[in-house]
Amino acid sequence: MSAKVNDDLLTERRKCEFNVEELTNYLDGGAQATQNRRKLEDKVLSTKGLFDEVPEEYLSHKEKYENAVRKAVVYYKAMKEAEDPNQTEQERANATYRSLLHAAVFKDNSPFSLHLAMFIPAILGQADEEQKKYWMKRASKMEIIGTYAQTELGHGTFIRGLETTATYDPKTEEFVLHSPTLTAYKWWPGSLAHTANYCVVMAHLYINGKSCGIQPFIVQFRDEETHQPLPGIKLGEIGAKLGFNTVNNGFLGFDQHRIPRNRMLMKNAQVLKDGTFKRSPNSKLTYGTMVYVRVVIVNGMANQLARAVTIAVRYSAVRRQSELKPDAGEPQILDYVTQQHKLFIGIASSHAFTLTAKWLTRMYQKVTADLEKGNLDELPELHAIACCLKAVTTTDTSVLVERSRTSCGGHGYMLSSNLPQIYGLVTAACTYEGENTVLMLQTARSLVKALEQAQSGKRLSPTMSYLSEKVSSRLKWDNSIDGIVKGFRRVAYGKVESAMRSMRKYVRSGLGPEDAWNMSSVQLVAASEYTSISEADIRQLQDTYEDLLGKIRPNAVGLVDAFDFRDQILNSTLGAYDGRVYERLMEEALKSPLNAEPVNQSFHKYLKPFMQGKL
Numbered sequence: 001m002s003a004k005v006n007d008d009l010l011t012e013r014r015k016c017e018f019n020v021e022e023l024t025n026y027l028d029g030g031a032q033a034t035q036n037r038r039k040l041e042d043k044v045l046s047t048k049g050l051f052d053e054v055p056e057e058y059l060s061h062k063e064k065y066e067n068a069v070r071k072a073v074v075y076y077k078a079m080k081e082a083e084d085p086n087q088t089e090q091e092r093a094n095a096t097y098r099s100l101l102h103a104a105v106f107k108d109n110s111p112f113s114l115h116l117a118m119f120i121p122a123i124l125g126q127a128d129e130e131q132k133k134y135w136m137k138r139a140s141k142m143e144i145i146g147t148y149a150q151t152e153l154g155h156g157t158f159i160r161g162l163e164t165t166a167t168y169d170p171k172t173e174e175f176v177l178h179s180p181t182l183t184a185y186k187w188w189p190g191s192l193a194h195t196a197n198y199c200v201v202m203a204h205l206y207i208n209g210k211s212c213g214i215q216p217f218i219v220q221f222r223d224e225e226t227h228q229p230l231p232g233i234k235l236g237e238i239g240a241k242l243g244f245n246t247v248n249n250g251f252l253g254f255d256q257h258r259i260p261r262n263r264m265l266m267k268n269a270q271v272l273k274d275g276t277f278k279r280s281p282n283s284k285l286t287y288g289t290m291v292y293v294r295v296v297i298v299n300g301m302a303n304q305l306a307r308a309v310t311i312a313v314r315y316s317a318v319r320r321q322s323e324l325k326p327d328a329g330e331p332q333i334l335d336y337v338t339q340q341h342k343l344f345i346g347i348a349s350s351h352a353f354t355l356t357a358k359w360l361t362r363m364y365q366k367v368t369a370d371l372e373k374g375n376l377d378e379l380p381e382l383h384a385i386a387c388c389l390k391a392v393t394t395t396d397t398s399v400l401v402e403r404s405r406t407s408c409g410g411h412g413y414m415l416s417s418n419l420p421q422i423y424g425l426v427t428a429a430c431t432y433e434g435e436n437t438v439l440m441l442q443t444a445r446s447l448v449k450a451l452e453q454a455q456s457g458k459r460l461s462p463t464m465s466y467l468s469e470k471v472s473s474r475l476k477w478d479n480s481i482d483g484i485v486k487g488f489r490r491v492a493y494g495k496v497e498s499a500m501r502s503m504r505k506y507v508r509s510g511l512g513p514e515d516a517w518n519m520s521s522v523q524l525v526a527a528s529e530y531t532s533i534s535e536a537d538i539r540q541l542q543d544t545y546e547d548l549l550g551k552i553r554p555n556a557v558g559l560v561d562a563f564d565f566r567d568q569i570l571n572s573t574l575g576a577y578d579g580r581v582y583e584r585l586m587e588e589a590l591k592s593p594l595n596a597e598p599v600n601q602s603f604h605k606y607l608k609p610f611m612q613g614k615l
């Protein structure tokens with residue numbers, strides 16, 4: 001018999017003014033899609049061995065990793081059996097690691113995630129047809145496990161500064177991979193330490209002493225039978241982190257490690273047997289895997305934020321605290337407007353990020369299709385937009401997930417709430433796949449170029465067209481959606497123009513363009529994410545905003561119920577559908593190994609002699 005649902009949650013669900021199932025269907029892409037998703041969840045989540053006997057937080061660093069590998073084998077096998085044969089390889093890879101089922105099984109991400117998130121996309125995007133056929137067969141069957149090894153101990157952002165070398169030897173038709181310094185060691189790649197046996201390595205290619213830029217190489221680094229590191233390979237784990245502690249991030253050093261010529265992924269640039277180098281039509285095509293993952297991250301943020309706000313809103317409907325009015329009893333904390341302010345933006349942002357992710361994915365698919373036909377025209381715009389949206393959605397999600405955590409008081413600080421782990425996952429995304437400031441500056445670079453083009457009367461791309469609209473200096477402000485968008489366009493235009501004016505001022509003062517750029521870079525980042533609107537408008541918007549909070553309040557639980565997350569996917573004592581928060585907090589607390597005995601051995605070993613002055 002299912003446990004009794006908390007009365008307050010029952011009341012909330014009765015108060016809801018819209019059909020929750022309809023919103024769930026919309027979010028899934030239709031009623032059939034909801035049915036398919038639920039069927040997949042039923043099938044996979046009923047697989048034996050998927051969940052932790054002992055809560056992961058009570059395992060050692062080593063046990064956590066070993067347990068995660070155990071679960072990964074079970075999970076990926078279950079997903080393989082359930083996968084849709086009509087999907088492409090990429091869609092199947094996405095479905096496995098990006099589905100929220102993944103979050104149900106791995107609170108801190110998986111030791112296999114890089115295989116699907118980057119190793120397979122790198123092969124699909126960087127290998128020529130023959131290489132793709134061979135490596136995709138092995139990678140999609142999980143005969144090999146791969147990762148993406150680009151970042152080094154000494155370089156993450158500055159790709160052109162990577163020190164790992166790949167020197168072509170025409171005599172043996174091989175590349176010699178080498179880490180000339182400690183800072184050249186690959187450092188960070190997920191799965192690299194003990195899980196994967198292959199990786200795509202980004203290395204500096206040299207032929208006859210001449211630099212041929214950063215190129216991708218597929219490299220085996222562990223024996224497929226014994227899993228021992230191959231000769232000339234130094235491997236290890238980089239240690240405990242804020243999160244991602246079951247992703248097995250590692251380091252790898254090469255000592256004159258030789259690989260055959262056909263291990264350079266040669267879709268974009270090629271090296272012929274005699275060492276002739278055939279340049280890529282655009283050197284930035286080598287960065288293509290990163291563009292792809294930045295697009296994927298936007299959707300990932302939407303999902304993670306939806307999980308966090310579901311936990312916090314349901315908890316806020318159950319938790320009663322303090323007095324709003326004398327003798328009126330303790331209200332639900334969700335009745336405090338400050339609590340609504342903290343959480344409702346997160347619900348709205350999750351939906352906004354989901355719709356943005358759909359739009360960006362369509363743009364990515366169109367540009368990628370154009371690239372296949374040799375048309376690179378829209379690649380710069382895709383790069384600029386992907387940089388901006390990855391940076392903005394990860395920054396906002398990190399802020400909003402942390403706000404969801406702190407809105408739950410002390411219980412939000414419990415690992416059993418799962419809010420700290422969700423924060424660990426999303427805040428990592430502010431750094432990986434391009435550190436956010438660096439990506440915003442890439443977008444700013446495109447905005448400045450676009451404004452210069454607009455000022456010389458050139459047509460701009462659709463996403464930059466707001467820079468050429470001659471926005472009147474006194475825009476008639478109204479708080480209609482259209483009025484608000486126009487207001488933001490005016491602010492955005494002003495930010496870019498101000499940053500550019502600032503750079504020109506520094507150049508006139510005698511600074512070189514690079515120094516002028518650096519001096520204006522705070523404004524440039526703001527121009528890419530613009531934040532504020534003029535003072536007079538705030539009051540009018542504020543009234544509208546507070547009125548909106550009141551309208552959302554009766555529907556808040558319905559809005560998060562519509563995300564349709566199972567309890568296993570939320571994995572949270574605070575967010576379960578039945579709202580039995582206190583019972584779950586106690587159930588989880590009793591699983592702590594420290595509760596196995598009333599007196600811990602440290603009393604007799606240390607405390608008692610200490611308290612008796614004998615230590």
Ligand SMILES: CC(C)(COP(=O)(O)OP(=O)(O)OC[C@H]1O[C@@H](n2cnc3c(N)ncnc32)[C@H](O)[C@@H]1OP(=O)(O)O)[C@@H](O)C(=O)NCCC(=O)NCCSC(=O)/C=C/CCCCCCCCCCCCC(=O)O
Nearest residue numbers: 117156157158159284287290297300301383425432433434
């Ligand atoms: C772009 C750089 C910063 C600079 O590159 P550089 O070569 O120096 O170029 P510049 O000289 O600056 O010239 C710039 C010009 O080049 C154009 N350009 C630059 N990049 C591109 C591009 N990619 N495509 C097209 N054009 C490009 C630019 O427009 C300029 O043109 P112009 O001259 O103005 O005309 C570069 O150095 C860079 O990109 N640095 C960042 C490095 C980086 O991103 N590293 C990432 C390493 S891999 C990594 O981090 C992996 C992480 C894996 C983590 C796990 C992932 C899981 C999947 C996510 C799933 C969802 C997550 C949800 C949360 C959860 O559930 O866990």
Ligand SMILES: Cc1cc2nc3c(=O)[nH]c(=O)nc-3n(C[C@H](O)[C@H](O)[C@H](O)COP(=O)(O)OP(=O)(O)OC[C@H]3O[C@@H](n4cnc5c(N)ncnc54)[C@H](O)[C@@H]3O)c2cc1C
Nearest residue numbers: 148149150151155156157188189190428431432433435437
């Ligand atoms: C959880 C996690 C997983 C990861 N997984 C992988 C992986 O699987 N494979 C992989 O290859 N890498 C991986 N990485 C590495 C990641 O890609 C790098 O950490 C990231 O690119 C940032 O580089 P960095 O760490 O060298 O920081 P740096 O580039 O040294 O940045 C440090 C600071 O310098 C600033 N800075 C740097 N350049 C500029 C500039 N031009 N202008 C202004 N400010 C600048 C940055 O804004 C930042 O504040 C992972 C990282 C994390 C945290």
